[in-house]
Amino acid sequence: MSALPQAHEAASSTPDIRIDRAALIAELSRVLPEDCLIADPGRLRAYECDGLMLVREMPLAVALPTTEAQVVAVLRTCHRLGVPVVPRGAGTGLSGGATPHKQGIVLSTARLNRIVSVDRLAQQAVVQPGVRNLAVSEAAAPYGLYYAPDPSSQIACSIGGNVAENSGGVHCLKYGLTVHNVLRVRMVNMAGEVMEIGSAAPDSAGYDLLAVTIGSEGLLGVVTEVTVKLVPKPRVARCVLAAFADIRKAGQAVADVIAAGIIPAGLEMMDQATTAAVEQFVHAGYPLDAAAILLCESDGTEEEVQDEIARVRVLLEAAGATEIRISSDEAERLRFWAGRKAAFPAAGRIAPDYYCMDGTIPRQRLADMLEAMETMAKKYDLGLLNVFHAGDGNLHPLILFDSNDPDSVRRAEAFGVDILELSVELGGTITGEHGVGLEKINQMCSQFGADELDMFHRVKAAFDPAGLMNPGKAVPTLHRCAEMGRMHVHHGELPHPDLPRF
């Protein structure tokens, strides 16, 4: 299966330049120690893709700076020479945000990996971008604190990448996305200017540029330091497992819990196809006769958890739950979650390929969305596993298909487009936490109008007038969208024949 041709083209087509590779490497050698610059093709291969593995490109070189001063020097050099720069964190991103540019370099933040400080009283940590997400919580653990956002890749992914993608996770329902847990970043723009954005104080004068930089997918600058909020570890955590005979009732139960003013620490849903797939794999003890199950976690003090679980139970029963179990100890709580965490690998065992979507919808529309996707699955005659952050309305439907069967690919493609377009129609977005990158750049044309995209380009130009920072990602050109207009006429037939797999 070849790479996404349209996306691929986008990654390397802007701007149109010809670089003298030898001259570039000579210039970079003057500002970086020898072991911080990779130019050897064999070693470059490790950087040819991120988690969007079907799109691969060889960069001209990889810079691995160890100090902010080196980041500045690399960016100034590339800015002067007109060389595109693709920032890269741990390379676990799923949407191709770190896919190299063939006329550019990759700037990896992996070696900026120092925990600068952990402040127990202020409940903040200052870390460099290459620090792994989980390492922040490990450093804070002696003080009874942790860093809340928990993407499923948290063992490997780094804070810099989390900032670039505004990463989420199971606990973001209660504790917020990356944008809600970062107070300040230091960032170097393409011209090599260092900016402090945000403040350790609650508010900040001037335009609030922090939220713009968080989730900007490496298009605005390279982050060199991040001040994150830490939160106290809850004293108690307990998980409720609820079974439903009808997926619509499960969707309604999620809306009911949130509408009652309860914000669980996590609120996840799996449908019957998913529980069947994972049960063979991890033996979590899920009720296999249920059309859907919900996992609802409560954390806090013993009193808070008891009170919240009692209220949740009443609502789940009223919504028609056929069975409710509450974890009696930590081992049972972890067993309830084991199946959820194994859902993606389990999908890989029951179908040759799956395509993971990331649309997010207002959660009161969950039941409608789930019913619509059931109908779509029948229409396209494809398997579908539903496993997702229900409380956030962030869907991760897994479309099962066979990449060796062109008709199956075509149907999966059309199914995916239907899901994304319905997400937008229901007032939602095409991506909840995986980013746009190269993968969903075409769908940005459905999500936004010309004025809005133009506004994005103008904001980009405010940070990077030369357009050299991660070009071709996240925000499509208006020209591209005009071409995509034709896609909507021929509904369901994408101009590119291939789809990414995860």
Add this chain to the structure above:
Amino acid sequence: MSALPQAHEAASSTPDIRIDRAALIAELSRVLPEDCLIADPGRLRAYECDGLMLVREMPLAVALPTTEAQVVAVLRTCHRLGVPVVPRGAGTGLSGGATPHKQGIVLSTARLNRIVSVDRLAQQAVVQPGVRNLAVSEAAAPYGLYYAPDPSSQIACSIGGNVAENSGGVHCLKYGLTVHNVLRVRMVNMAGEVMEIGSAAPDSAGYDLLAVTIGSEGLLGVVTEVTVKLVPKPRVARCVLAAFADIRKAGQAVADVIAAGIIPAGLEMMDQATTAAVEQFVHAGYPLDAAAILLCESDGTEEEVQDEIARVRVLLEAAGATEIRISSDEAERLRFWAGRKAAFPAAGRIAPDYYCMDGTIPRQRLADMLEAMETMAKKYDLGLLNVFHAGDGNLHPLILFDSNDPDSVRRAEAFGVDILELSVELGGTITGEHGVGLEKINQMCSQFGADELDMFHRVKAAFDPAGLMNPGKAVPTLHRCAEMGRMHVHHGELPHPDLPRF
């Protein structure tokens, strides 16, 4: 006492244009009904200032559109003619964000005052910008919901103004500032383009421009519709009043409460001078022998409130509280708050003039800041009332002075500069919730460096390349800051002799 000359000049000096007033009014008459356009000088006078009453300017006209289409038409007209536009909400802002431009018009959102919808299940309301803050909560009350941000002007101020200033309030410690409670805005930029910014879904693709627009002080566009979050009314609210013999201990107690992971619904501090001033005025029953008192409110279920208050009490006692009272009923809770709410009028009774500052510092530095301000008060031989959102680190020190005594004015001025500069030095900001506007535009030069200010100007240009939307406010020119550089050399002597009073 005349207006702030520097600020005043800023308001009218950019851009340098000469408008034919009669031609402008004729053009506006073509796009607005007669009763939506004010050109009569007598009626214009009502718009010559906002809450920064010492700075007054007559606009060329005032537009009072009743529909978004009229907003678009007015902006297109002014854009075409090169006429500056100053957006205005309810006119309660304290920093001069709505001070007119003498070569421009005021665009008031007062008549865009419809509550479009209240969605109980989604816990959201869609409102026009002219809806008063409190009216949103009143509309949501039948569903047991309310809108959390509660500026002290909430009876009068409107949602559009709250968005422009990113307004706070007593309950923002727990429930967040405006930026944390707004999901989406519709905004019209200077060119008359309508943009939807943000999403009712938890996250949104593309750059997150919502936080940039919230708190942008009317420099980026005119908001025509706002989707706000509603939250369930807490079942119980109770207030703890704690007395301290030492203001440093009170500051430390605030840091201790927050460091313990407790987020009270409100956490306010008043010093002895303030309690003495308000007690004569409202008879709240405050302990007058205390150097400082804290008001700490807890809300939630009965169990949550009991648990939280028990934990708070232990911490306050450990920090050295000499007396702790807990409100036993709603009447007592309101009495505890009555003094806090009367602090500003009380200051007006004990001194000819007062100057209210709005610096915000990381809250673990509160004790240092309070001690430093005590020393400054002695140095400048001026009265000082400290009353503020302690939990947020948002200070509202009231410097007492006499505007008829030039030496008192000079000392108050220098005192204010010292406070703002120390706020920045301690890692804080010059404004917590009142905005920069005209009032603090000079202090922006202390807060930000040239690269950062340049970045702000580039972001402004992305939204408003012609620079016609509220020119001269919030972000100083680099030229202005270069001039201000001289202020720092002659420490404490501002180049302008007059200060705003509130």
